[in-house]
Amino acid sequence: MKQGAITAVVLGASGRGKLYGDYALEHPDELKIVGIAELVDLRRQMYGDKYGVPVENRVATWQEMLERPKFADAVIIATPDHLHYEPCMQAIDLGYDILLEKPIAQTLEQCKKLVEYARSKKKIVCLTHVLRYSPYFLKLKEMIDTGRIGDLVSIQHFEPVDHIHMSHSYVRGSWHDSVKSTPLVLAKSSHDLDILYWLIGKPCRRVVAFGGLDHFRSEYAPKGSPLRCTDGCAVESTCPFSALKIYYRDRTWLYVFDLPEEEPARGEAILQYLKTTDYGRCVYRCENDQPDHYVMSMEFEGNVTVNFSIEAFTSYSGRRTRIMGTRGDIVGDMEHFTLTDFATGEKMVYDANAEDAENYKGAGHGGGDAGMIRDWIEAVRRQDASVMSTPLDDSLESHIIAFAAEQSRKSGQIVEIER
Numbered sequence: 001m002k003q004g005a006i007t008a009v010v011l012g013a014s015g016r017g018k019l020y021g022d023y024a025l026e027h028p029d030e031l032k033i034v035g036i037a038e039l040v041d042l043r044r045q046m047y048g049d050k051y052g053v054p055v056e057n058r059v060a061t062w063q064e065m066l067e068r069p070k071f072a073d074a075v076i077i078a079t080p081d082h083l084h085y086e087p088c089m090q091a092i093d094l095g096y097d098i099l100l101e102k103p104i105a106q107t108l109e110q111c112k113k114l115v116e117y118a119r120s121k122k123k124i125v126c127l128t129h130v131l132r133y134s135p136y137f138l139k140l141k142e143m144i145d146t147g148r149i150g151d152l153v154s155i156q157h158f159e160p161v162d163h164i165h166m167s168h169s170y171v172r173g174s175w176h177d178s179v180k181s182t183p184l185v186l187a188k189s190s191h192d193l194d195i196l197y198w199l200i201g202k203p204c205r206r207v208v209a210f211g212g213l214d215h216f217r218s219e220y221a222p223k224g225s226p227l228r229c230t231d232g233c234a235v236e237s238t239c240p241f242s243a244l245k246i247y248y249r250d251r252t253w254l255y256v257f258d259l260p261e262e263e264p265a266r267g268e269a270i271l272q273y274l275k276t277t278d279y280g281r282c283v284y285r286c287e288n289d290q291p292d293h294y295v296m297s298m299e300f301e302g303n304v305t306v307n308f309s310i311e312a313f314t315s316y317s318g319r320r321t322r323i324m325g326t327r328g329d330i331v332g333d334m335e336h337f338t339l340t341d342f343a344t345g346e347k348m349v350y351d352a353n354a355e356d357a358e359n360y361k362g363a364g365h366g367g368g369d370a371g372m373i374r375d376w377i378e379a380v381r382r383q384d385a386s387v388m389s390t391p392l393d394d395s396l397e398s399h400i401i402a403f404a405a406e407q408s409r410k411s412g413q414i415v416e417i418e419r
Ligand SMILES: NC(=O)c1ccc[n+]([C@@H]2O[C@H](COP(=O)([O-])OP(=O)(O)OC[C@H]3O[C@@H](n4cnc5c(N)ncnc54)[C@H](O)[C@@H]3O)[C@@H](O)[C@H]2O)c1
Pocket: 011, 012, 013, 014, 015, 016, 017, 037, 038, 039, 040, 043, 060, 061, 062, 063, 078, 079, 080, 081, 083, 101, 102, 103, 128, 129, 130, 174, 187, 256, 365
């Protein structure tokens, strides 16, 4: 069904907020951004100018935006993790449909409450579990659902975080404190738990998890390292986590800063950020508590078993998955997978880049971002949540598993999931 563009108000104008702005610019017949709430003045102004948001609809906080009567079809919530629950509940109250960045909320109780509230008010709330829309995972699911590997028996899934990504997001950055944000297994891996649940198609019954924070701790701070990498660190030139190396010399992970394009102003602004924000701090002195290695085992209904690992200390990122069935297996790395048929010995190789190049390169997360936004817009247009591949009830399952894993990791017990 094709109609005019839906209108949306965006809360939070950083990485994710801009993604939706870019989508609106590229697809003006589908989405129009008509309001922005963003704390940082410069960011708000740049966002408003770039995406054509009327000046009167640019405000500093989500609260200010949601004090107004409803003036758009939908709200896109792209604020930090601790600012998902309240804005979403208020937006539902105002009658908006919602695109809610994951995770749903900071506690399981809030997650359940929100899902129930959205259902009772008949509002469309799409949680951004974008991997369900990536051609790679869609193909994996098709292979399982069409019986290509017989009955599904077991999965090994691995999420290599990459050591720099770990230091940026979970040691120095927004998720360094699991209580003020959300636990790593939810913040980073609700996608993976969602994919596992989706591939298996049955609920998880039992979980056990181990892991912890072993390296990014003050007792491992090298001799001669000050509080900030910019303060004359004796080991800066050999430290893999040097902020000067990551942000200033390599110019990576800069999306968190508001920077001028021209040099030398750009370089000077980066240095200033490193001197004044958490991104310049020594990784061994950050008051961080997120685990840097995490393993969990799960038993799903039907005795399907899963091992899942999240590892900080890798030189690569993405996902690696091995799926074992009674008549075949699949080995994949999120770009390619090989399916081997036990009876014939035949191998089928799937290459996401080659097979669905347009979708795959269309946006982030293996092409998943664009597919998800399109799906949600269609659901809002039709006022029919069943159009979406990510029903909110399904999204909740990954959160239930994540909170159970944390309970297990902290208690040392196997946690039975009761529904
Ligand atoms: N779906 C995915 O795959 C995916 C990927 C990355 C991030 N995320 C999630 O998306 C959310 C946003 O991520 P991000 O990387 O853009 O985060 P971010 O922290 O860079 O951006 C959040 C923005 O919200 C603004 N903000 C903070 N408090 C505010 C308030 N009271 N009112 C209005 N604006 C406020 C901040 O100034 C910032 O610009 C996070 O919850 C994150 O977990 C999801």
